[in-house]
Amino acid sequence: EEFSQEFPHTRIRVLETSLSGTTEALLEKTADLVIGTKTPPGFQSRPLLQVKMIAVAAPGHPLVKNREDVSELELRSMRQVVLGDTGTFREQDSGWLQADQRWTVSHFSTSIKLLRSGLVFAFLPQNWIEQELAEGSLQRIPLAPSMDRLLQVHMMLADNQAAGPATKALYETIFEKLSAPA
Template identity: 30%
Template sequence: MKLKTTLEQWQTLLEIDKAGSIQAAALTLNKSHTTLIYAVKKLESQLDLPLLRIEGRRAVLTDQGKSLLRRANAMLEQAKTLEELSTQVASGLESELVVAIDHLCDRRWLFQPMQAFFTENSATSIRVVETSLSKTTQMVVEEQADISIINLPIKDYPSETFALVKLYPVVAKQHPLALVSSPTTADLAINRQIVIRDLGEKSQQDVGWLKSNQRITVENFDHAWQAVTEGLGYCRMPHHVIERYQDPDVMVLNLEHAHSYQVPLHLTLPKGVKTGPAAKHLYQLLLASAADRDGPVFT
């Protein structure tokens, strides 16, 4: 189907409506008064509809003109976005980034810088992959991610400090461990432990104290929290998870010699010199946000 009208014609009508007169719109568009009158008359002829009327020195849209321009405005915005997108693509920006985020990381530490990233980049989509244990390493060494938030630095991959995560043992208040004033690891050993599964494909990696006689293995800390609230066992949780839920029915255990420990998080670029400009930009935004963020504290 051949279109009767052009984007330029609708842009002309939009500028006349915004300026309030043909003369003012002509100055904005750097065109002559006569050229704009001709453009509007031609548009009205093509559509067989009156779009504009003159009231004194003002140019006022007819009801039909208002109705059509509302729809045309969305079309003009899409055209503008398309041109911006083509400019960004032509400059070599990646169409998609893969960001791997270790399960210990507070997702807000990624999502907030992403907001700033998207205000400046409409060409690049982001796929977020949650990792744990060996999967965190795998995403880096196999270069499956453009940016990785990891825990300990990985051999031969430069990294920058990103955050410090404190972990605390928690349990539901109705759980038997909640009645012990200062439980020991011996008490933990005879109670069910909730642990996070290694998401890696090639190997099984165990970290931390895992001597309980019985375990429940789940996908992530959100699942673990639900298991804790149901009284199924105890779990060592990041401070930001405890803070997010703020559940009065869950308590932190005053565990003897092991009340808390902390894990550093780091940023790395798995693809090194092959990292694209969009990934580098998001990486810098993440570093800047880390510099502004205070370390988490739990009392």
């Protein structure tokens, strides 16, 4: 809201990318500001926040029924849904466990629908699925402690020298609102 008051005539276009698509947006300068988990060589990034990735499935899924310490081998034997790489060359597969059966989707909402159907499991950001966990439509898969995943999310400017006042102000606003306390 503060940003909108300071820059009322600025239009913002949000590109939702994943994996190498985020890097491409930086390299090809199709985005002025990028939030992602990897910083390409030659770019400076600022740590923004950490995201806890948790394994989840529907309540009736075999991975959550009266289980504890599910192993990576067990996960690999099950059908996993992953968010596809939006990059041109689709070179990255972060989060995929090389499951025998993988379903790749292009939207987060599709992965939720598949999860609720009981057909798949997924690793998702815990903060994105708080409501589903609270209402019980998704349950956490009890993994062995060594399988916890924590992603560091960074924010980058495509070109710090060319960034205008609105881009720099948005960068600072996002950092102030989302960054975890040190």
